[in-house]
Amino acid sequence: xxxxxxxxxxxxxxxxxxxxxxxHHHPENGTLLGFWLYLMSDCLVFACLFMAYAVLGHNYxxxxxxxxxxxxxxxxxxTAILLVSSITYGFAMLTMQKNNKAxxxxxxxxxxxxxAAFVTLELKEFIQLIAEGAGPTRSGFLTxxxxxxxxxxxxxxxxxxxxxxxxxxxxxxxxxxxNKRRLMCLSMFWHFLDVVWIGVFTFVYLMxxxx
Numbered sequence: 001x002x003x004x005x006x007x008x009x010x011x012x013x014x015x016x017x018x019x020x021x022x023x024h025h026h027p028e029n030g031t032l033l034g035f036w037l038y039l040m041s042d043c044l045v046f047a048c049l050f051m052a053y054a055v056l057g058h059n060y061x062x063x064x065x066x067x068x069x070x071x072x073x074x075x076x077x078x079t080a081i082l083l084v085s086s087i088t089y090g091f092a093m094l095t096m097q098k099n100n101k102a103x104x105x106x107x108x109x110x111x112x113x114x115x116a117a118f119v120t121l122e123l124k125e126f127i128q129l130i131a132e133g134a135g136p137t138r139s140g141f142l143t144x145x146x147x148x149x150x151x152x153x154x155x156x157x158x159x160x161x162x163x164x165x166x167x168x169x170x171x172x173x174x175x176x177x178x179n180k181r182r183l184m185c186l187s188m189f190w191h192f193l194d195v196v197w198i199g200v201f202t203f204v205y206l207m208x209x210x211x
Contacts, residue, residue, distance in 0.1 A: 049148040059140030066208025085114035
């Protein structure tokens with residue numbers, strides 16, 4: 001292979017030690033498109049979990065049902081926490097558009113704390129259920145319940161880790177175009193989890209406490 005390098009004008013250089021590089025333009029909206037594809041695949045995962053719960057949700061195996069296990073006020077509080085976190089992330093995006101780094105980091109921090117509170121309450125619910133003998137191996141209902149709600153909780157935990165990572169990057173490098181693009185992707189992910197949780201709250205908890 002020839003060692004001849006080509007410069008910006010198209011002329012060849014005979015010096016093999018000379019290299020001319022051009023900036024590779026990042027495809028516009030390429031990251032967002034790829035992330036949309038990821039979210040669609042995640043939709044399929046949750047759709048399968050919802051279908052599994054629809055099939056197994058009444059297989060109690062002579063064990064407890066949702067009506068006897070679920071504490072609806074606690075779950076409603078947790079739902080409100082997650083929905084408020086979606087609002088605070090929206091404020092973070094608004095301040096990001098104004099290139100207000102300090103305010104963006106502040107709203108992101110509030111969002112992360114709300115997300116952590118949501119995960120904490122969910123873990124407390126799981127620990128309480130297991131302590132009462134209603135673990136995931138007790139019945140088909142509980143297996144599907146822990147699978148669906150637990151998968152959502154893992155997604156929120158991953159979102160918090162991602163949020164903290166972006167806060168560090170914004171703190172070090174500011175609101176660069178790359179960081180704005182990453183924050184936009186996390187915004188879609190966070191709001192997606194809110195939509196999924198509304199489905200969980202309605203389909204699992206509200207319908208589960210019905211007689």
